[in-house]
Amino acid sequence: MTSRGPGKRVRKAPAERRHEIVAAAAQVGLVEGLECITLRRVADELGVRPGLVGHYFPAADTLVAEAFTAATMADLDTLLPERPDGSGDHSRDDSGDGSARAVLRRFFTLMSSTEFDNVSRLWLNARHLSRYRPGLREHVIAQELLWCTRMERAITAGTEAGEFVCADPRATAVRVLVAIDGASAYINTSAEQRGAPITHLARTVAEAELGLGAGALEPAGESS
Amino acid sequence: MTSRGPGKRVRKAPAERRHEIVAAAAQVGLVEGLECITLRRVADELGVRPGLVGHYFPAADTLVAEAFTAATMADLDTLLPERPDGSGDHSRDDSGDGSARAVLRRFFTLMSSTEFDNVSRLWLNARHLSRYRPGLREHVIAQELLWCTRMERAITAGTEAGEFVCADPRATAVRVLVAIDGASAYINTSAEQRGAPITHLARTVAEAELGLGAGALEPAGESS
DNA sequence: TTGCTTATTGGTCGCATACTCAATAACATT
């Protein structure tokens, strides 16, 4: 990426450099795994000496934790955008098809595409690594809460709009996410044969808990 | 555990020593994590020099893989015994209840008890570590298949006995296990607050898929 | 008892990690 001759220095504002380091670490963690976020690895990525990374993050654990948060925050915004993208007048739009259902359908479709396998790997990675790194654990817990809240809000929106029937959106959100985590647990082992019942379990759970017909959240988009 | 003065040698038959090493490694992996299965750590456990462990396992990956299999095999036999343990009077205990349901109830009860948290941790650990260690990955896949088959057999038994109603025992087994893996994903992070809906998701899924009433597989034993 | 096989030891080597710290040079301010 960035290659400079030895000895050449590029001096940046601390805030910018720090952000740059976290971003590089997040990329490494997402693609290669969180245990590959090492001072040297991140430094190489930026064309910088390892000592510099160590200067900004005296404890490596902190860097791993922040990198995880940065990565998952970006992923969440892609999978479950806070506001349906480019919708100034959504209250009028969803009168026909219902945007809440579209949001969930989009979520399940993206999540089961191979493009987001790295996200599944990252979560699996982080949940295990949290066993040893308390700094990371805190960030993982915070992200779990954030994802759950975001999902709950999507469900609540659909319920209030009359699209879903759900007595306890919070509990449903939890269960749907648990089902997703169960499916993504197999990402490194039986990923190929997970095809049939595994991938669709989360979607099935969601449809059942939201009072929707089977297949209502399927990618195809054809509703009943 | 085993402490000998330095220099004192205890010479054992290769097969016995090897088995001993795997057992010690399995214990370390179960309690402290698979990445703690190191030549030195296992050697310490046995009161033996590290070189010896390296002699029996020229590639450390092999030891980790075998240790995982040893640990999960033992756990599976405890959770889902091939034949109901001490089956002298269980048919009387569950009087009229049917033993297949008792087997599953026992499984869910044990699995959600804190005593088996280490088992959940081990699976989470192994599934992530499989990303980097191909030897381990093969063993994990084999164990996934074994657990699934064992669960499928329990379901099939109940179906044939008329206790359950299930069209596709295999698919149901898969889904139940996925739900369990989803719940155990939180073992290192939100373990304390997983109380409410997380733990019981797997049981709920099982009850629904087997045509049982809600709570039919609950620990208490009181159905309907 | 003597001898032989080999399980076991003790040490070394190379590599990778996090972390520390004095010296240096880039940039902003004067």
Next chain:
DNA sequence: AATGTTATTGAGTATGCGACCAATAAGCAA
């Protein structure tokens, strides 16, 4: 243009890992 701040380097320490190998001694067989 001179100066001061500080971001950045380079080198060093300490720890841990797997892997390798000659020397040793334990236990069996003759």
